[in-house]
Amino acid sequence: MLLYLLYIVNLQVRLDKSVAFQLYLRDTLKSKKWPWLNRKNANISTTTLKIIRSKYNSEWLNNQKDISISFQKLEGLTESIKNETILNLISNFTKINWKVKKILVFPAICVGGAVFKRKIFLSFEEDYFNYYLSMLIHELIHFNTDSDFQKIHRELKFPNDSNEITTVLLTNKLLVFLNKSVIKKHAMQKFSIDQYKELAGHIKALNRIGKVNNDFKKLILAVDLYLSNHKYKGYYKKYGL
Numbered sequence: 001m002l003l004y005l006l007y008i009v010n011l012q013v014r015l016d017k018s019v020a021f022q023l024y025l026r027d028t029l030k031s032k033k034w035p036w037l038n039r040k041n042a043n044i045s046t047t048t049l050k051i052i053r054s055k056y057n058s059e060w061l062n063n064q065k066d067i068s069i070s071f072q073k074l075e076g077l078t079e080s081i082k083n084e085t086i087l088n089l090i091s092n093f094t095k096i097n098w099k100v101k102k103i104l105v106f107p108a109i110c111v112g113g114a115v116f117k118r119k120i121f122l123s124f125e126e127d128y129f130n131y132y133l134s135m136l137i138h139e140l141i142h143f144n145t146d147s148d149f150q151k152i153h154r155e156l157k158f159p160n161d162s163n164e165i166t167t168v169l170l171t172n173k174l175l176v177f178l179n180k181s182v183i184k185k186h187a188m189q190k191f192s193i194d195q196y197k198e199l200a201g202h203i204k205a206l207n208r209i210g211k212v213n214n215d216f217k218k219l220i221l222a223v224d225l226y227l228s229n230h231k232y233k234g235y236y237k238k239y240g241l
Contacts, residue, residue: 169210
């Protein structure tokens with residue numbers, strides 16, 4: 001198999017309250033416009049920076065134990081897997097070279113995971129611990145494909161929906177490959193509950209599309225074409241994305 005990797009990428013986990021605040025601030029300011037960012041018990045009704053930072057400091061302090069456990073689990077994950085192999089596989093599946101030498105991963109106060117300001121953030125909440133590998137692969141694929149996605153963004157009718165669906169399909173494709181060689185099977189990636197409702201009746205067809213398209217660009221174009229031809233209303237599109 002041809003390797004699409006320019007050089008070895010160093011994957012590191014960091015614990016940094018200030019860096020994690022960048023995502024918290026983004027999510028807080030966008031939470032009314034983007035409902036999927038609403039966190040349980042957040043109750044943030046103001047956009048005053050001073051109050052947001054105060055609430056963040058309090059939430060960070062109150063969750064020190066889980067944040068520490070999250071950091072340890074992510075650190076253990078990146079140490080236990082062969083990072084170069086995972087990154088090589090991602091590049092092979094997307095057919096896109098890595099353009100960075102280092103990727104930093106941070107535990108954060110967020111919903112699920114996100115790529116923001118060229119960093120990866122994963123939620124510290126215990127409910128996500130069993131899904132850390134699939135979540136990490138998912139965000140790494142976003143990281144790897146972002147520049148290519150931006151190039152074809154305007155060609156797509158449902159750019160963000162198609163990008164998210166494509167990333168889930170590629171994540172599961174890679175997990176299926178990994179599961180063939182391990183005893184303990186890794187959990188498959190699932191669509192978010194709200195997005196899943198929008199995709200009801202299309203999951204099997206999208207999975208078939210994922211099996212026959214072998215790189216990111218071909219797959220996202222095929223996904224977008226399918227959505228366009230099947231009167232898909234769009235999940236992210238209705239929020240102006």
